[in-house]
Amino acid sequence: MFNTEKIISDFPILQRKVNGGKRLVYLDSAATSQKPLSVIKAMDDYYRLYNANVHRGVYSLGYEATEAYELSRKKVAKFINAQTENIIFTRNASEAINLVASSWGRANFRSGDEILLTPMEHHSNLIPWQLIAQQTGAKLKFIPLIEPGILDIEQLPQLISEKTKFVSVVHSSNTLGTINPIEKIISHAHAYGAKILIDASQSVPHFSVDVQKLDCDFLVFSGHKMCAPTGIGCLFGKTELLDAMPPYMGGGEMISEVQLEFSSYREIPWKFEAGTPNISAAIGLGVAVDYLSSLGMYNIRQHEIELTNYALSVLQEVDEIEMYGPTENRGGVISFNIGDAHAHDVSTILDEDGICVRAGHNCTQPLVRWLGVPAVARASFYVYNTKEDVDALAASLKKVQEVFSFAAAK
Amino acid sequence: MFNTEKIISDFPILQRKVNGGKRLVYLDSAATSQKPLSVIKAMDDYYRLYNANVHRGVYSLGYEATEAYELSRKKVAKFINAQTENIIFTRNASEAINLVASSWGRANFRSGDEILLTPMEHHSNLIPWQLIAQQTGAKLKFIPLIEPGILDIEQLPQLISEKTKFVSVVHSSNTLGTINPIEKIISHAHAYGAKILIDASQSVPHFSVDVQKLDCDFLVFSGHKMCAPTGIGCLFGKTELLDAMPPYMGGGEMISEVQLEFSSYREIPWKFEAGTPNISAAIGLGVAVDYLSSLGMYNIRQHEIELTNYALSVLQEVDEIEMYGPTENRGGVISFNIGDAHAHDVSTILDEDGICVRAGHNCTQPLVRWLGVPAVARASFYVYNTKEDVDALAASLKKVQEVFSFAAAK
Amino acid sequence: MKLNELYQTIILEHYKEPHNVGELLNADIESRGYNESCGDDVRLFVKLDDEKKIDEIRFKGKGCAISQSSTSMMTDAIKGKTIDEALLFVDSFKSMLKGEKQFSDEGDYEELSSLKGVLEFPVRVKCATLSWNTVRNGLLQFKSKENETTKVATTIHDEE
Amino acid sequence: MKLNELYQTIILEHYKEPHNVGELLNADIESRGYNESCGDDVRLFVKLDDEKKIDEIRFKGKGCAISQSSTSMMTDAIKGKTIDEALLFVDSFKSMLKGEKQFSDEGDYEELSSLKGVLEFPVRVKCATLSWNTVRNGLLQFKSKENETTKVATTIHDEE
């Protein structure tokens, strides 16, 4: 059973009152999630008890830090059913994608090669490919979108060919909630020998993801969207690919033998972790994974499905609302607009009631352009959200209407 | 006045007892420093009170987070006398160097160009240049070392020429303590139109550094060595250079207009900060800068000079000790060996007394090779260290001698 | 209530029916402003008369109520001013929005003082200043090009 | 006291005067092990006799007391064993150092059991295992190349 009351009590920030005594209704977990006490305490403990650099010290403190850091890697690996050495710690999902685009891309893309993306990618899964395409002469292609914001995968056979060297696709859209049929895309890509990266930033935090079952070549996500601190993200990569890739950054920790003129590198995953890592955040990520596992990823998904369906039905009743994205098989993300009101104004008005929603393009400018609007407001749900939060949102949206008094204007 | 007792009480970890009741004598601050309570609390507060993504939310929480994040940038800028927009947040010093080597380097190095380094560089200021040199055909050159571990800058005129496109030099060596005459190297470099990066990882935490007075083109350092959390570092760069450089990573936050096929980028510093940054650690860094400023960088330097001189004289009395590096004008870092004992064994034996020293090559393999030893032990000092710590070190080194009983063996 | 202060009727009126909307084909100055954090995008077209006074000014772009109404009121207020008068006017308005100067409800500022509610919403201040920074940039660039009647397209981001 | 357990006389003796030091010019197996975190570097040379027994074994490299003595004792103990016997022996010793198996002080292990003090110093375990992993890698590679008398140079890092 999913005990939301208990869960809310795990998150110190949710006890905070805002704007003169109002309950905080945090509906922006797709941007970043809040953190449970266990994660906050794990970081605190690290700095109070065993802060030391990793992979360096022979002394006990350094050993404790190294063990805790590497234990987190094991936990994360288990969480997505990977081997430990296939988990590379990065700053965030964005860096993980840049690492692959730059290291794998520079080694493999030739002029005329094709990279297949979608128009619903977060900027972080678009710009790195634009940059490497410019540098190597590779070309970007896009799987087209059809209403109400899903991929037209019927067109895959025409889009993927021997020229396709790489495919990079978001698992679950941070603007529409669409959960893409990545299994199909992965097998299409592999049929033509293309490698494929899954941007799992909005899936790994919300439901169970199994990299072995998926058989994807790379998969990335950010810790801060799954109860972990900022500054830690993950790249999963298959061993033979990671082994063959040149290092991304050079520095301490990632080397083996260093001469002035050349160096050899450590084995994976360390080859890709240059310099002092974000030790405390990595440890925090391990504890976040423990926390999510203790709730159960299946239960989390069920909770979010229930909440999203509830929200879709309640918000539908709001006058002049337009909601985007599919109604089925979607994540807990609802983007919308109310009449002529601009998303910013919506967000400001909701904020006065202690309700946090995102406004703008959600780092998906091409997608918002496709929707044909200048901006959207977005509510997104996580483990600590409740039907009361949805009700509060709906009630506050009434105020938006009052302010902009559409009825009168019509 | 420098009140070490008060300072020690600011650092929770220093209250910890290790190995059955022994006081923690932490002498590895050159690897990473300990954190004062104010920094630990700043992170804690962030997660308990106003955790939200930055540069995105219109709601108050997001605004608070953004303000705090950007305030830290201002503080850091002021700390090294830079303009705010010239401070780019990175994960650590290593990433900052990679950013410059990759972005500036790829845009500017041509085959035959020369990059001038020194043999005392940390791997983080060596490997990135090896990597970009391999990719662009540039060549590495090195300012030679002379006894007792200083740069032979008399040779600069022969080493720098029109071919020299870039110079990258450590300010203060993490193994020898040598403080390099970077002012001279900077003016030599500029006389030939070369750009110069200063690796200030071991200087910014320990004494006042003024980028305008230095007139360096780039300067890097890591937060975790200056009382800040792990996962945050800084790149300072001159405006005209940063403006002209292509982005390093692509993603959210660093863009302006995004189309499917191309994008335009934000102004500096954000152009170089892709994806969700390490918000909590950046805020922690701002508080760390406050903390160091409250002690006074001048006072910190005086304290370390005093302690280092004391240590040099006390350790000199230890039988069979060999210490490396200059005796004057040096940072608070002492590398040494005791007779035939290997540095690892030294570190293990000291650890039993609660004393943390580093053992190995300190990420400076070429330098340790130059010293002609397989490894060194290293003690390094910071604001919370005292003469008692030095005495404890000296006393424990006697045990090393007992275990290895050199006298008997001779 | 803070919200009522922010969304005064006059602001909503300008939002719903902004003044001076459109493009000018033979503009002397074209200037674009872009607020990356929210996607607000404004393009300004300025035509000068023989005495270098602002003869016509138009704008295009979508944005929130604050940015649209601020832009609309700005175009009304700035018309007829010389470049230097306009620059002074912009700076003075920006100072008010920074809280460095009291909002005046006299003369040109009358309508504009309806924007003072924004002071309670620091995160929205850049919505109100976007077009002001944009026109300022355009005027400055025009001046620096020594009054050559040439189009200058400047893009600013996310300022103040 | 833990330290006395770690630095037993026999260990320090092997450290000061390690056995089987040197290179073998016509080695059947050459294998290198490298511990990146501390820079320990060991090179092993193995010569097999006609029956594929270890006829001679030598090592080169600098390291700490634990790694040097462990290597020295390993070379003593392994001499005369067949490849498969040696591999079994290595695995069994590694299990002891993982704490999965009791240290035996019988037979071949007699001297080696002086290394059990390392169990109290987890961070030093890799010093003790480096050369064992190195010889294991070399033997395995040799086997996988189907006993071709060829030199295999394997490098391992920082294992276990």
Ligand SMILES: Cc1ncc(COP(=O)(O)O)c(C=O)c1O
């Ligand atoms: C001189 C010097 N440069 C660079 C670095 C690299 O710092 P980081 O590991 O934080 O990137 C260090 C510290 O390890 C250092 O001492």
Ligand SMILES: Cc1ncc(COP(=O)(O)O)c(C=O)c1O
């Ligand atoms: C789908 C998707 N991909 C990538 C990212 C980028 O994550 P980060 O900013 O943590 O790198 C995000 C979140 O902003 C996202 O929602």
